[in-house]
Amino acid sequence: MPRRATDGGRATVKDVAARAGVSAATVSRVLGGTYPVAAVTRIRVQRALRDLDYVVDANARSLGRATNNTVAFVVNNVTGPSFAHIAQGVEQQATAEGRLCLVCTTHHDPARELAVINLMREQRAEAVILVGGAVRTPEYTDRMIKLARSLDAEGSRLVLCGRSSLGPGVPETVVEYDNEGGAFSMTSYLLSLGHERIALVGAERHSIAGGRLSGYRRALESRGLSYDPDVVVPGQYTREAGYRGTRELLDKGAEFTAVFAMTDMVAVGVYKALREAGLRVPDDVSVVGFDDIPLAGDLVPELTTVHVPHEELGRAAVRLALNRADHPVQHLTMGTHVVVRGSAGPVGAQHPGA
Numbered sequence: 001m002p003r004r005a006t007d008g009g010r011a012t013v014k015d016v017a018a019r020a021g022v023s024a025a026t027v028s029r030v031l032g033g034t035y036p037v038a039a040v041t042r043i044r045v046q047r048a049l050r051d052l053d054y055v056v057d058a059n060a061r062s063l064g065r066a067t068n069n070t071v072a073f074v075v076n077n078v079t080g081p082s083f084a085h086i087a088q089g090v091e092q093q094a095t096a097e098g099r100l101c102l103v104c105t106t107h108h109d110p111a112r113e114l115a116v117i118n119l120m121r122e123q124r125a126e127a128v129i130l131v132g133g134a135v136r137t138p139e140y141t142d143r144m145i146k147l148a149r150s151l152d153a154e155g156s157r158l159v160l161c162g163r164s165s166l167g168p169g170v171p172e173t174v175v176e177y178d179n180e181g182g183a184f185s186m187t188s189y190l191l192s193l194g195h196e197r198i199a200l201v202g203a204e205r206h207s208i209a210g211g212r213l214s215g216y217r218r219a220l221e222s223r224g225l226s227y228d229p230d231v232v233v234p235g236q237y238t239r240e241a242g243y244r245g246t247r248e249l250l251d252k253g254a255e256f257t258a259v260f261a262m263t264d265m266v267a268v269g270v271y272k273a274l275r276e277a278g279l280r281v282p283d284d285v286s287v288v289g290f291d292d293i294p295l296a297g298d299l300v301p302e303l304t305t306v307h308v309p310h311e312e313l314g315r316a317a318v319r320l321a322l323n324r325a326d327h328p329v330q331h332l333t334m335g336t337h338v339v340v341r342g343s344a345g346p347v348g349a350q351h352p353g354a
Contacts, residue, residue, distance in 0.1 A: 089314025183215025242269025
């Protein structure tokens, strides 16, 4: 194993060269990107850079540009409408700040997400903006904290958009919204209409869903009602998951008078499953969502949902990250609110399982 280096354990170009089995000059060429290097050799050097968590020396970097005026937008997928609206906000603000915006997808793969962040660090992106939930294992969190510090050391910034902080002392920008409060308000609204059997569909196992599930449970507990896992169906934030989850509830004869879909896209699938079962919204079953994407107003009946300021989230993420001197507080939480439309009503005489 090559030594980590003599200056407090920080890896040097010689350490990287020893790990990769190449010369220090070759490592410098890969870092500089100005001389041709064989693809196999470049991959070997880049792997050594990642293994040693190499950070370019600040004094050497000061001779050139610390970053490349690029903002990276990292998301699970680009098909989700809420993600698309956050991306629009990011792109608009990046353009206003004179930066280029790159979009990277991870396909819900934590390892790919970490690899993409590291690649953006190597490419000297000025900010790396992560959007969407994450399943935070101790190993994942530890690696993310290290990447945040590496980015910070190179003049870049890790931005968590719609995610909670990695912890105290981490050099990060956090722009989130009140997931738990929004879910609490929506569940409380359904309770005020007389619904006590409220199914929750699309409870994906990640940080965003955790906040929404907590708000749902807290609202039930505030009315002295017990949490019933039999009416909570996990699934991704997709139309298909909403359909399958609702069919599952109906097929097993679960008793519920309302469905809280974890996103508006999940609600689309809920509508379809209820319609196929001959159930009317909201006469037989009330349905509500979360996000307030434009599609919510096109459904019949129009969907009651929780409004999230998606575009402003994206704009704020870029604004805070690129102008840290003007924004010393790098943690912003935006509010959410219930938008009442026609998909939820008082408890009727009929409901599934009656």
